[in-house]
Amino acid sequence: MARIQIEGLGKQFGATTAVDAVDLTVEDGEFVALLGPSGCGKTTLLRMLAGLSAPSAGRILLNGTDITHASPKDRDLAMVFQSYALYPHLTVAGNLSYPLRSSRVPRARVAEQVAAVAEQLALTPFLSRRPKELSGGQRQRVAVGRAMVRNPAAFLMDEPLSNLDAKLRTATRTELAALHRRLGATFVYVTHDQVEAMTMASRIVVMDGGRVEQVGTPEEVYDSPASVFVATFLGAPPMNVLPATVTSADGRVRADGDGIRAELWPGQTPPHEVVVGVRPEHLVRRGPDGVDAGILLDARVEAVENLGSEEVAQCRVGDTPVAVRGPRPLRLAVGDQVSLTCSLADLHLFDATTRRRLRWVDEPAERTVAVG
Ligand SMILES: Nc1ncnc2c1ncn2[C@@H]1O[C@H](COP(=O)(O)OP(=O)(O)OP(=O)(O)O)[C@@H](O)[C@H]1O
Numbered sequence: 138m139a140r141i142q143i144e145g146l147g148k149q150f151g152a153t154t155a156v157d158a159v160d161l162t163v164e165d166g167e168f169v170a171l172l173g174p175s176g177c178g179k180t181t182l183l184r185m186l187a188g189l190s191a192p193s194a195g196r197i198l199l200n201g202t203d204i205t206h207a208s209p210k211d212r213d214l215a216m217v218f219q220s221y222a223l224y225p226h227l228t229v230a231g232n233l234s235y236p237l238r239s240s241r242v243p244r245a246r247v248a249e250q251v252a253a254v255a256e257q258l259a260l261t262p263f264l265s266r267r268p269k270e271l272s273g274g275q276r277q278r279v280a281v282g283r284a285m286v287r288n289p290a291a292f293l294m295d296e297p298l299s300n301l302d303a304k305l306r307t308a309t310r311t312e313l314a315a316l317h318r319r320l321g322a323t324f325v326y327v328t329h330d331q332v333e334a335m336t337m338a339s340r341i342v343v344m345d346g347g348r349v350e351q352v353g354t355p356e357e358v359y360d361s362p363a364s365v366f367v368a369t370f371l372g373a374p375p376m377n378v379l380p381a382t383v384t385s386a387d388g389r390v391r392a393d394g395d396g397i398r399a400e401l402w403p404g405q406t407p408p409h410e411v412v413v414g415v416r417p418e419h420l421v422r423r424g425p426d427g428v429d430a431g432i433l434l435d436a437r438v439e440a441v442e443n444l445g446s447e448e449v450a451q452c453r454v455g456d457t458p459v460a461v462r463g464p465r466p467l468r469l470a471v472g473d474q475v476s477l478t479c480s481l482a483d484l485h486l487f488d489a490t491t492r493r494r495l496r497w498v499d500e501p502a503e504r505t506v507a508v509g
C-alpha cells in the first residue's frame with residue numbers, strides 16, 4: 138500500500154520557485170492527477186516524490202515514514218516518463234526484466250513476472266522485438282510494464298501519453314484507467330490535458346506557478362472552481378468571465394457590468410467588484426425556447442463554429458469575448474444581437490482582486506431566481 142503525504146514541499150532553482158509550499162495527501166489506491174499549464178511545477182513535484190530531485194523545503198511521508206531524503210530505490214515507487222526511456226538494444230522482454238535483474242531477483246521469478254506483465258498489457262507477441270520495431274503505443278505499454286514488474290506500491294507517471302496520436306491516446310487512457318482499477322495501486326499522474334485528468338483521476342490537483350490552486354474530484358473542480366484560474370483552465374471553450382459590480386437595491390442583491398445585468402437573491406451587500414463566470418454550455422438565448430432567468434447578457438454574435446453534434450457561437454458582451462455552446466443548430470447567426478441568459482445555479486462569482494470564489498452570507502444554498 139502507499140499513502141503519500143506531502144507537507145510544505147518546495148523546490149527552488151536559483152531565483153525560480155518551481156514548487157511552492159505544496160500540501161497534499163494522496164490516499165492509498167487513489168488516482169490523483171496533477172494538472173496545470175506548462176512550467177507550473179508538475180514534473181518537479183513528481184521528481185521529488187520519486188527521489189530524483191532534492192526538495193528545498195518540506196517533507197514527504199510514505200505510509201507515515203519520512204522518505205524526503207531516501208534514495209529512489211528505497212521508495213517502492215515506480216516512475217514512468219514522458220519519453221519512454223527504453224533501452225534500444227534490449228528486446229521487450231529484456232526491457233521488462235531489467236529492473237528485476239538489476240535487483241538480483243531469481244531467474245525463474247523474473248521470467249514469471251515478465252510473462253504476467255506482458256500478458257496484462259497485451260505485449261506477449263512482441264517480447265522478442267526491439268523498441269524501434271514497435272509502435273508508439275506499444276512502446277508506451279513497455280514503459281508502463283517496466284514499472285509494473287517491480288510491483289510497486291505507487292506509480293508516478295509524467296505525461297505518459299503525450300507522444301501518442303489522438304486515437305491511441307484515447308485508447309491508452311481507457312487501458313490505464315482499467316489497469317489502475319485492476320492493480321488497486323496508488324497513481325500520481327502528471328498531465329496538462331484536462332480531458333485525461335477529468336476522465337481518469339479520482340481527484341485532480343490543479344497547479345499554477347508552483348502552487349496548488351484547488352484539489353477536488355473532477356466534478357468539484359469543474360462545477361465549483363475555487364478561482365478564476367481553475368474556472369478558465371477547465372472546459373472547452375473555458376468558462377466565460379466578465380467584470381461586474383455587485384450591489385443591493387430594494388432588498389435584492391444584483392450584479393451589473395458592461396452588457397450584463399443580473400438579479401441575484403434577496404439580501405443586502407456593500408458594493409463589491411466581482412468576476413461573473415458562466416460556462417458556455419449553460420448560456421441560452423432568452424425568449425420562447427430559452428430559460429427566462431434574472432440574468433441577462435447583451436451579446437453580439439461574431440462567429441459560429443460547427444463541431445459536428447454541437448455548435449459554438451463566439452460572441453462579444455461589451456468588450457469581453459463570450460462563448461455559447463450547445464446542440465447544433467444553435468440558431469445564432471453572425472451579426473445577431475441577442476439576449477443570453479442562464480440559470481442562477483450556473484452562475485459563478487469570484488472576487489475581482491483575489492480572484493477566489495465568493496459565497497455571500499445570504500446566498501441561498503439552492504439558488505433559485507424570480508424572473509426580473
Ligand atoms: N533543472 C532546472 N533548472 C532550472 N529551472 C528548472 C529546472 N527544472 C525546472 N525548472 C523550472 O521550474 C519550473 C517548473 O518546471 P516543471 O518542469 O516542473 O514544469 P511542468 O509543469 O512539468 O511543465 P511542462 O508541462 O512543460 O512539462 C519552470 O519554470 C522551469 O523552467
Ligand SMILES: [Mg+2]
Nearest residue numbers: 179180181295
Ligand atoms: Mg513536465
